[in-house]
Amino acid sequence: MSLHETAYAKLNLALHVRARRGDGYHELETLFAFVDAGDRLAARASALDELRVAGEFAGALSDPFDNIVMQALTVLPRAEGLAITLEKNLPVAAGLGGGSADAGAVFRLVERSHGWPDDWASRAARLGADVPACVRSETCLGRGTGTELEPGPTDLAGTPVLLVNPRVPLATGPVFKAWDGIDRGPLPMGTAREIALAGRNDLEAPAIALCPEIAEVLAALRATPAWLARMSGSGATCFALFDSAAQRDAAAAGLPAQWWRLAGNLR
Template structure:
């Protein structure tokens, strides 16, 4: 059975520059991806079907899902007669600011492009990915890159300085509405993201959605404080939350930080990994 990882996404920095008339926002961000995430597998079958399992499967629809939308779009571009039995192992929390459904949709496109032998180019897959959501094109690439526009204008990062770093994700198991967080943004443009090497650019950056999220989900204050006590290279919220992250220079440091957070908070979700 062929399979593909839907890599967890982290916004190392996220500058919101403008609210657009269509409801989207103009942003500048640095996307980075863990070597961990949801897992998608495929087997031959009639039509396109989806089964969902795993620790965060409860409440997810197997008939109204970005995985199926991605599969249907790819099948339509082929000959419309392709079949696949898809299985999603949902390991990432839902509505948590680390890719989730966007990463699952992107993994579907990579997996079925290979499984169906379509051999579509990266550019062709990116065109299919764009209508599925603002983060899907970046998740399709799943490597460190800068995103501008609504996050879909991507500039790949070569020779980035994150490859030796580890990252800890911490989520207080509180789902957060992306729309609600963006709606709570105060509309103030606090300036562009720095250019140059990724790590110092991210360190000097910010997440403009963090304060609105903290206001709506106060427990994030405790998560961020615990991570800061561990003296990370970077520590902040990812995307629209509620997952927070901390970047370290070793896996040992990430493990100690994980133990620190778990001993202090108890009911949380954590994941450790390396940047891809």
């Protein structure tokens, strides 16, 4: 029997960087949200864990044994292996938590087929700061390095969203390193819409300095009827939120053909 899961694209509706930590990480406050589309995983029982990668961005994953999907399988105890086919539809190094979303989907596949150990959350955190949020792939608030989670407001569920990437990979490390170190204040309180509108992404300026194309994408999105356009994570993907699917689809049709885009709705 084959099991299927979507690795839902992760968005940071707001991302406030508060301080550099002594361990090299950063103190964050963020509102995570997830799109109802992303990479696709199919799994079947196997004597050994296996991974096959397909899809538009498969070529960006050169070593399947170093892939976070295999790492996720390694940290989850099971009586038998899983052979997984990963359809890589999300760009890599794009601020969408693509690898973390893939790992989260693996956790859900293993939960359905074998169940989870009690310490699954700490096992997920070992793989990356975004992975615990991506396991559930539900709107939530993240603090600390992003692994300290609490339920978030759900008023934006179903909101039409458009993701746009200029097809320029942008590694997370250099963006954080380029952050100016200024604490611009905490994440606001309120509904998800209020937090998103009053919040910000503190990594937007350093990301644009490294990848000027981000500014072009944001300018194009802000020229549409979107009620919010912002960069996600450390970039270079940006998102726009709309009041209707028709507005979203018209905006997507007017963008440069060379840009990657994904239309969906918030979960």
